[in-house]
Amino acid sequence: MSDIYQIGAPAFIPEQRRQLPRLLRESLDAVLPRVIEALEPLLDQPVPEVFLRVEEAVLHLFQVASSHVLGGVVAFLHKDAAQVDDVVCRSRLMSSQPTRSRGWRSTRVGFLGGACLRIETPYVMEDLRGRRGKTRGKGRRRRSGTGSYPVLEALGISRQATPALQSEVARQAIRGASFDEACESLAERGIGLNRKTVRAITLHVGDRALEQRQERLDAAAEGHVFTDEFTGKRIVLSVDGGRMRMREGGLRGPRSQKGRRRYRTPWREPKLVSVYVIDKRGKKVRDRPMFYDGTLGDSDAIFAILAAELRLRGAAKAKEIIFTADGAPWIWNRIDALAESLGLDPRKIVRVADFYHAVEHLTELIELCSSWTPRRRKRWVCKQRRRLKNGDVDLVIQAGRDLCRGRNAAKIRTQVEYFVERKKMMRYRAYRRRGIPLGSGAMESAVRRVINLRLKGPSMFWRAENAERMLHMRSYFKAGRWDELIRRVLYATPSGMRMESHAAAA
Numbered sequence: 001m002s003d004i005y006q007i008g009a010p011a012f013i014p015e016q017r018r019q020l021p022r023l024l025r026e027s028l029d030a031v032l033p034r035v036i037e038a039l040e041p042l043l044d045q046p047v048p049e050v051f052l053r054v055e056e057a058v059l060h061l062f063q064v065a066s067s068h069v070l071g072g073v074v075a076f077l078h079k080d081a082a083q084v085d086d087v088v089c090r091s092r093l094m095s096s097q098p099t100r101s102r103g104w105r106s107t108r109v110g111f112l113g114g115a116c117l118r119i120e121t122p123y124v125m126e127d128l129r130g131r132r133g134k135t136r137g138k139g140r141r142r143r144s145g146t147g148s149y150p151v152l153e154a155l156g157i158s159r160q161a162t163p164a165l166q167s168e169v170a171r172q173a174i175r176g177a178s179f180d181e182a183c184e185s186l187a188e189r190g191i192g193l194n195r196k197t198v199r200a201i202t203l204h205v206g207d208r209a210l211e212q213r214q215e216r217l218d219a220a221a222e223g224h225v226f227t228d229e230f231t232g233k234r235i236v237l238s239v240d241g242g243r244m245r246m247r248e249g250g251l252r253g254p255r256s257q258k259g260r261r262r263y264r265t266p267w268r269e270p271k272l273v274s275v276y277v278i279d280k281r282g283k284k285v286r287d288r289p290m291f292y293d294g295t296l297g298d299s300d301a302i303f304a305i306l307a308a309e310l311r312l313r314g315a316a317k318a319k320e321i322i323f324t325a326d327g328a329p330w331i332w333n334r335i336d337a338l339a340e341s342l343g344l345d346p347r348k349i350v351r352v353a354d355f356y357h358a359v360e361h362l363t364e365l366i367e368l369c370s371s372w373t374p375r376r377r378k379r380w381v382c383k384q385r386r387r388l389k390n391g392d393v394d395l396v397i398q399a400g401r402d403l404c405r406g407r408n409a410a411k412i413r414t415q416v417e418y419f420v421e422r423k424k425m426m427r428y429r430a431y432r433r434r435g436i437p438l439g440s441g442a443m444e445s446a447v448r449r450v451i452n453l454r455l456k457g458p459s460m461f462w463r464a465e466n467a468e469r470m471l472h473m474r475s476y477f478k479a480g481r482w483d484e485l486i487r488r489v490l491y492a493t494p495s496g497m498r499m500e501s502h503a504a505a506a
Helices: 017-044 047-079 082-092 150-154 163-175 179-188 195-221 297-312 335-341 355-367 374-389 394-399 409-421 428-433 441-452 464-478 484-492 499-505
Strands: 099-110 116-126 234-241 270-280 293-296 320-325 347-351
Touching: 017 047, 017 293, 047 116, 047 428, 082 099, 082 116, 082 150, 099 464, 116 163, 116 355, 163 179, 163 293, 163 484, 179 355, 195 297, 195 464, 195 484, 234 297, 234 441, 293 441, 293 464, 297 335, 320 355, 335 347, 347 441, 355 374, 355 409, 374 394, 374 428, 394 409, 441 464
Parallel strands: 234 320, 320 347
Antiparallel strands: 099 116, 234 270, 270 293
C-alpha cells in the first residue's frame, strides 16, 4: 500500500465550485481499488487479528482520500487569478527585502491524511540582481530562506506541511518522550515522517510561538487587554523552578577518539508559572483550563511573562488574587512589582507560604536534635504541624527557639528564622475559612508534567534555544491550551485572531 502515499498531483482539480462533488468522487475512486483489496483478507479469514489490520488499513486509505480532496481544493483556490495576484503583491510589499516573482513552481505539500501531493503555486524569491559578488553557479543552492510560496503561506502551509499536519506533528513531539516516539505515533496514524522532518516542523512551530509570546509581552506593555478570562474571578498564582540538563559547546574544537566534539552538560533551572481559577470554597473550577508557561530565562523573565499574561487576560479586575509558593526569596521579592504592573495595591495580593514546605522545614529542624528518638521527633513534628495549621505560628517559633542549644544551635536557629520571616504568610486558619488554598500542589504537579516527564531524563541534553521552544509549547499543551497557541502561530498575531479582528481588538 506504500505506493499510494507517493508524491503525485491531486486526483482531480475543479474548475468551478459546482465540481466539488466530482472532486469527492475522484478522490474516493483513487483509493477504491485498494480499499476493496484491503477488505479481502477479512472476508477470507474473519478473525479479530485480521479485522484489526484491515480496519487500520481502510482507515489510512480513506485518510489518503481526504488528502486528495484537500489537495484539489488548494489547487482550485489557485484558479482565482485576481486573488492569487493580490496575495503575491501583498507578500512582496510586506517583505523586508526586495523580491521578484519567479513564476509558478511545483512543490510538495504534506497533508494530515498522510499523503504528500504536488501543488503548482507562485514562487517569490529575494531579488539579488545588481548586487556585488559572485553569481550563483549552476547546481548550487542559494542560502535557505530566500524563496517563498506566498499563496501557500497565506493558507498556513509552511515547511511543506498543512496547518493541521504541523499542529499534529508538534503536538505528538511534545506529548511523547522523544522525537522518535513521535514518529512512531504518527506512523500509527498513517503519517510517515522521519525524525529529522518531525524535529524540523516542531521547532518551526516553536519558533513562531515564541515570536508571538514576545508580541504578547509588547502588547501588555502597551496596555492592551485581549480577553476577560480572569475578570471578576478568584485566581491562584504560583511560580517555581525545575531542573534539566543542557548541551553547551561541542560545535568546534578538538575531537575525541571517536571523532566527536566534546560538549558541556550543566544543570539549568527552567522556571514555570501556573494560574488557575477557584470558586468561593477554594476548589479549582474544572471547566476553566489552567495556564502554564515557562522559560529558561532568569527570575525577572518569568515574572514578566506572568505579568503580561495576567494583564492581557483581564486579571487587573480580578475579584481576588492569591499567590502561593514555597519560601524562595526570589519569588516573594517580586510580588510588589507584579502588583504594580497590574495597577494594583500590593496589599491586595494574598500571599500564602506553602504549608507543606513549611512542614518539611519542621522535619529538617527536628532532625538536628540528634539525641532525640525517632518516636519523640515524630510526636514533636505532629504537634507543631497542628499548631501551624491552626495559625499559631508564634507557638511554633517559640518551640523551635527552645531547641536552640547544643552544637546544632546555629542550624536550628536558621530553620526557626524561616518561620519568623514568613509569619504573615502563614495564617492558615484564616486562609481555610476564606477558601484559600494552603499549598502549591498545582505548581509541583506542573513541574513534573511539563518539565520532568519530557525535558528531563537520563542522557537527555538540550540546546538552550530548543529547550525554550519545547518548554513553551509543552506548557500550553499540558494546560489544555494547545488550540490557543496554534491560532497565534497560524494568524501570526498575539491575540490569536485574524489580523483585521486583532487590529479592532487592539
